Every structure is written in structure tokens, then in C-alpha cells.
Amino acid sequence: MPELSLVQAVNLALAHEMAADERVLVLGEDVGVNGGVFRATDGLQQRFGPSRVIDTPLAELLIAGMSVGLAAEGFRPVAEIQFTGFIYPCLDQIVNHASRLRNRTRGRLSCPMVLRSPCGGGVHAPEHHSESPEAMFAHVPGLRLVIPSSPSAAYGLLLAAIRDPDPVIFLEPTRLYRAVKEEVSDDGAALPLDVCFTLRDGRDLTFVAWGAMTRDVVAAADALAADGVSAAVIDVATLKPLDMTTILSSVEKTGRCIIVHEAPLTAGYGAEIAARLAEHGLTSLLAPVQRVTGYDTVMPLPRLEGRYMPGKSRILAAARRAMEFA
């Protein structure tokens, strides 16, 4: 089985589903001839033609809005927004239309579109290319929000997203695009949406993370294991709708939870998980729920980027503090 990077896994999933379902279209800037600036759509136009892999003008709002139209007419558009730094013009079309079309027509029209975009920092990119906007989308009713943490997850979750009859925001961690390679089988098997994946089981503490931070958290869990602390790691994967059951079951066992995300602290998605833990898991908690996150500052330019992102030492410090609550 070939070992693929995350971006190659995305490419594989797109190719698979375009071959299986003629309704699937890919559109965006530079996705056709150029195969996408990250090569996520590499080779697709050559294989499926310019009617199915469409280079759009430079117009993010349009890309999102025309996807609504295409989806309403029965296509399955997979639109690419080149960087999440440029996703904001899409918010009007996503929030006011994509997420509401089924509801506001009482099911008469629907919007089975996927909007994919690379997110997160740690790639020494210029300004605005390292955004983590997931909390904004998490707050929108009628949307699904998915963030894969590995090549195999990207393959299976993207298939699921394309097949889903409702709009999905699919944020791909840029930092993981090429950093990791994994065996990915092109078997067309979708992973389930709306569930968290338990990457590690544990007795003493539960880490909750998504996207690129999942890997850092797994590394921290391994370091803790060497010190005799058994840490569970939960990869949220589908942030919305949230599978809280998996998280609660783990915290019931461990009594300690640390949520790790790159996005800024305040009103980040970790706050939602922490609130639900307080609401439904309070009597299991031995220690306060901690969030290890980016600071409430603008994501700095590359020189300071490493200090902004939650690194191993901050994660381990949080773990130590949690373990003080014996």
C-alpha cells in the first residue's frame, strides 16, 4: 500500500469520488491547470477535464456562492479556498445561504457542497496564511465542520464530506500537508462523520485536540507515558456536530481534561468542549479543565510563530498541573 502525505490523500479522495460520482465537481483558483497551489487537485483536470475541474476567477465570495447554485441544481461541488486567510469573504454565502438553504425552503432546495481550505500555522508563511478560523464556522447552525489530523483521516473524512447531503467545511492542516506519510488504501471507504476518534486510551488524563495539534498531543502523551502518566488522546475530527459522548466517557475514567488548539483562546472551540464538560461531566472532574491554545493575539509572522503555537513544553506543563490534582 502506498504511503501518502495528507495532501496526497486529499487528492486521492477527490479522484476516487470524481470517478465514482459524475456529479462531483472541483472548483477554485488555480485548481485546474496548476493542480492547486498545494497540489491537492493535481492531475484532476487532466483526468476529468475542464468541465469538472474548473479554474475560477479570483473571487472567493463567488466561489462559495456559485457552489450554492451548483449544489442546489444537483451537483456535488468541492470548492477550494486557497488559504483560510481568504475564506472570510465566503462567510456571507456560507452563513446566509449554504447553511440555511434547506431550512429556509423547508427542504425544497438543499446544498450538498464541500468547501475545503488549508488552515493553521507553522509553515513559515506570510501574513494571513496561518489562520485557524474553525470557531467561526462552529457557531453556524446548519453546517458541518471537519478537520482531519492524518492522511488516512483526510482520505476517509473527505469522502464522507463529499457524500454528505449537507454543506461541509473541510479545513486541512497546512502543517501536516507533507509532514506525515501514512499508508492510505484507495478503497473508497468513508470514515464516519459526527464522531471523535480515540487515538490513545488512558487512565490518568484526557487530551482533546484536532488538526495538526493532534500530533503534538500524541507526542506529549508518549512523553508522559515514560513518566508513568497514562494519557488518552481524542481526535475530535468532526467539530460540528460534536460527539461529546466519546469525550465524556474518557473524562469519566481519567477525571482530567486538557484541550489543545492552535486558534486563540477566547471563544475558541475549546471553550465549547469545556462548557459541555462542566455541564455533563462535572462530577467526574478531579482537576480543572485546561485549554492550551494560541494566545489572544494576532497570529504572529514566522519569526515569533513558534512561540505563539502551543508547543510540547506548554502541553506538558498543563499535564503536570492536572496531575497535581491527585
Add this chain to the structure above:
Amino acid sequence: MKTLALPDLGEGLHEAEIVAWHVSIGDHVVADQPLVSVETEKAVVEIPAPWSGRIARLHGQPGDRVTTGSALVEYEETAASDTGTVVGALPKSEAGPSAPRPGSAGEPAPSGVKATPAVRALARKLGVELGAVAPSGPDGLVTRSDIERAARSLSEAGPPEPLRGVRRAMAGSMTRSHAEVVPATLTDEADVDVWPAGTDVTVRLVRAIVAACRAEPALNAWYDGKAVARRLHRKVDLAVAMDTGDGLFAPVLRHVEARDPADIRRGLEAMKRDVLARTVPLEELRGATITISNFGMLGGRHAALVVVPPQVAIIGAGRIAPRVTAIDGQPAVRRLLPLSLTFDHRAVTGGEAARFLAALVADLQQRE
């Protein structure tokens, strides 16, 4: 003033006859509401209100002819009200709770035991009282291992014995006393060396208390903390603390100021019998004006005892024992009776207490 003129009813008709008004002067009408029916050559036509508003004038009576374009209805002048929006309807302001001004802090939280919910649940499950556990966690937090440790030592101590009956009542009344009373204690000793052998100590104490109450009535009183008022008693209803197998009783000897020693002795005997037999009626345990605890019968010298509200004083008599004391500047061994007077300083002054105690001592120091 907005005026509605008779509209052009079409078909070259120039006038119409008023058939019936549907509104009156002063009515508030809404747009579309029928105002008047008029008859033309062709038909009876209903004219609706073009605007909402209040009717000021109606031109014409039923039967009058009105020409097209002449005034038919006049509306009252109203100031054009600005809705202040282009969508929806914004509610007008109402008096409501205003945001707190900056700087007004809320009340500080009451301090309590710090423990996470899981630890609290564990404590409940193991029957450990959180307040009794020494916290070892950060910031004074009680941890899981603290609870487990406490549970272990509890299990070594055996199961807790719930207090019932008299013991339970004592726990309650002492707690209430502690919450209310402001106690102060004065002590002294009475030289009772001159007492003849066989002196009835309790009766002497009762007599001395009566004398002291006469000398200083402030200690034979009830104090109402809420009303901040005291009630001095003429009678002396003396509660006598008794230790039994079941616990502490304090039955009341009534009107001791009016009883002779033999009567008092009889009363004491009767009380003891009834208490031991648990046949003391409840009223006999209530309403004392002052209390004596003759703990000296068991041992001990001085004590700061507990004043039972609404009383304001309790006398403690310790064990009579020979002690070295000074007589005319020379050491001598005399039998001394230690006395403690605990009083509620909300109602009794130190001076009053001292005078009472002095009178008590003076009476006791008499030969008989």
C-alpha cells in the same frame, strides 16, 4: 390635517350621496377600514380609509350629496412618528434593571472547603466530612487521596455513633448558646472551713445564690437578644445541672427564694428521683432564671460554663478541698470551695457579676 376628498369613482361620475358613516369623530381608524358608504348612479360604494389615524371631522350627513374632490373626512394632525428602523419593530425603552456601575463590587463569596466535584462525590460516598479533612492539594484543595486517607482512619475508628435524645438536645442547645451569648467568667473561692461536719453543700449553695440574687438582681434575669431587652425576676427558679447515664439534665427548683432549707432538700431529692426515673415532666426542665452546676461533686475547680439563654448567668461550684491560703498574712490550710460565675456580658456588667459573686462568697463563708 390630512383630508380625504371624495375620490374619483370612475366612469365620469361627479358626485355621490352619503348613505352611511361607518366611523365617528374621535375614532382611531386603520388603513383599509371602511369609512363611509356612498351611492352613485350606478352602485353603492364603500370608501376605505387610505391612512391610519384619528378622525377629526366628517363632512356631511347621510342623504347629503358630495362632489368628487370635495372634502369628506378630516384626520387629526399627528406628528409623523419615526419608527427608527426599516425592518421589524423595535421595542420602546422600558424602565428596567440598569447595569451595575463600575466599582460596585458584589459581596465576597463565603469561604468553604475547596474540593472538586468528583472529590466531593467521593467524600459523600465514603462518609467523610469534608471540613474535617486536612487538604494537601494546591491552594488548599482537598484531594482524592486526602479523602481516601481520612476514610481509612475513620474505618479504624469504627462507625459514627449518632447522638440521640438528651445528648442530641445538649448538642443543639450548646450550639445555640454559643451562637448568641457573649460569655465572661469571674472566679473566686469561699473559705468554708467553718462549716460544721455534715453540712448540706447543695442547700448552702442554693441559699447563697438566693442571697446573691437579692444583692445583685441583674444576674437573675432573662435577656432577649432580638429585642435587646432584659427582664429581671423577683423569683429565683434555679436549674440544677445533673449528670446521669443518659446525659445532662437541668431540672428546675421553683421559687427557691421562698423555701426553707428542708423544703429545698426535699425538692432536690424529688428532682433526682424523677430525673433518674425519667419521669420529669417537660415543664420542669424549662423556665429557669439562673443555673447552678455543682460539678465539684465529681471533681474540678474552676470552669467557664455555658450560659443557657434566655438566662444570663450560671454558677459553677468546684470540689471543696483543703488548700494553702493566707490568714492574717500567715499560710494556713483551709477548706476552700472554688466558685465560677459565667455571665452573658450583653446583659450583665462586670461590676454586677463581681457584686453577685462577692455576695455568694459572703453567704457561703457563714458558719450556717
Add this chain to the structure above:
Amino acid sequence: MPIWQGMRAAVTTIASFEITCRRFLDPEGRATGSLPAFARDPGALLPLYRSMVLTRIFDAKAISLQRTGRLGTYPSCLGQEAVGVGLASAMRPEDVLFPSYRDQPAQLWRGVSPVEILLYWGGDERGSDFAGPRRDFPISVPVGSQAPHAVGVALAMKLRGEPRVAVCCIGDGGTSKGDFYEAINLAGAMRLPAVFMVANNQWAISVPRAAQTGAQTLAQKAIAAGIPGEQVDGNDVIAVADAARRAVDAARAGAGAALIEALTYRLGDHTTVDDARRYREDSEVSRQWELEPIGRLRTYLVGMGAWTKAEEEQLLAECTAQVNAAVNAYLAMAPEPPTAMFDHLFEKLPVELAEQRQAVMAEDSDHA
């Protein structure tokens, strides 16, 4: 590519542009020249006339309902009846309409029922579940946001090689929006079967057309998109229908997109909660009334002997009855149960939301 002449200036001649504005009926209802073929038989214009009258009666009723508290905020289309009716009459059932929020004339022609329009503005989502034109989009509140949808649908039609057209309605204010520019740009770049009808009613709430853009016409924005653009007298339904037919037929035949600017006037307020007298003169409105579309067509039809007073009265009665029936049906409709908030968010309600839905059901039975 520029053709350099010497070192200095290079002129790239793309086009010299003129914007044609067409009209066939003047405000007095006289034909200004020979009419387009479809309009030569006055009988063929009757359906257009009937539809405009129905729309106006419906519109007035809707305002009246709002004034009497039975409808929410409502945007009147008074004066713009010819734009929508003319446009929609050029469409086929399988085409798709993308209305703004002031396109009741087009929607009613397309088979959206008056009940549905009332339901929507009355605050019930079922109003957008059109029983008639199943693929037409619901009205668009964020101004101009319907334009990208239109080109998305046009692209879908083109990819499938279907002989269908996407027809997008937008106002003068909407043409300032990025959505509009991005959409017409794509329509030109990809030669899409999309027709953009710009209903220039001269006002974007209180902002007059002159403040909206420096372009002398809105139609010329088409040039930047590389698509044909023309103006029509938007109050001449024949001119509107003529331009719409040409544009829609061309798009259907694969000629690509087009833009039509229909010059009209918003005779009513922006919405029922707006008061246009705050920002525009009554005298201007009065002058514009003389140009309104229904009267001029009636005059023409009557002049051609194709319409009589009796038919007018009958039409008014029929339309009024139809509108009243719709109002009654709308008023009789009970609101959906609150669980409807959940039932159409996704094809299948996620587990996470099932709890909330349950809670709403429980609350409901408490109230019941």
C-alpha cells in the same frame, strides 16, 4: 494587446460604447413606433396586464395587513410591476428565477402563490417551499447575494448542456455589491446562460441612484464583464418583455449572458417600516406616478379596443377575491410546531441536536 505608437501612448480600442434604451409605449399609453411581433396583437398583452393588476392589488393588501398587525415587515413593489411581469413572461417553466426581495411581480407570474408570499413575510419558512416553481430560489435578503447563486446554476445548466436559463433580479443598490460584479464577471468569462435584470427603481432605501455609482448607466457595467448590456423603460411592459425575450432566448441558444437595466421607480416606501418622506419629496413621487406602468398599458389596451370598463371591473373583482382568499388562507394557517426549527437543518438531524429538539418538545407539552 496595446499597439505602441512611438514611445508614448498606446490605445487599446476595445469598443466605443453606447447604451441603448428602448421604449414602445409612452407614459400616455401611445405606441411610439412599431411594436415587437409578440405585442402586435393586443390580446397577447392581456395576460401581462392582468398579472400586473393582480400584483398591485396583492401588494396593497399586504401593506394593509402589515398596518393591521397581521403581517411582518413587507417591501412593497408598487410601481415596479412591469419589470417583473415583463421579465418572467420571457422565461420558461424550466428556467430558474433568482429574486431579490422586491420581485413579487415576477414570482407571482412564475407560480409562487400569494399565500406563500404572505407566509414568508408573515414569518413562516413554509412560504419559500414553492409548490409551483420548484427550482426557483427563495428571495435573497443580503443584497446581491443571489447573483453568485444564479451563475452557479447557470454553470450547472451549461455543464449538462440543458436549454435552460438562470435569471437574476437585482436592484440599483445591488449593482454596487461585490457579489454582483463577481457574478457578471464569471458569466462573461464562462459564457453562461444567465440574464441579469437590474430593476433600477432609483432608490436604495434612502440613497438615490446618483450616489450609488459614477457610471452614467448601470447597464454599462456589463461592458466590464464582457457581456451585452442595454436599458429599457422599466414601466413599459412591452419593452421589458422584448428585451427579456431577446436576452433569455439568446442565452438559451448558447450566446452567453446579458444584462438589462430597467428604468423604473419605487413608488412606495423601502419597507412598511420605512417612511420615504424623510428623504424624498412628495412632488417627485407625484411626478413619477404619471409614468407608472399599469395605467399606460390600460390606456393603450382600451384605445385598441381590447379592454373595456366592464372587463376592468370584473378583473378588479376577481383579483380582489383571489387576494382575499389568499389572505384568509394565510391567516387560517397555524404556525408550525417549534420542532420545525430542527427538522430541516440537515437531511438527517444529528444526534447532538436531538436532545435540543426533545427539550423543545417537552417545553411545548408544558405549555399545552
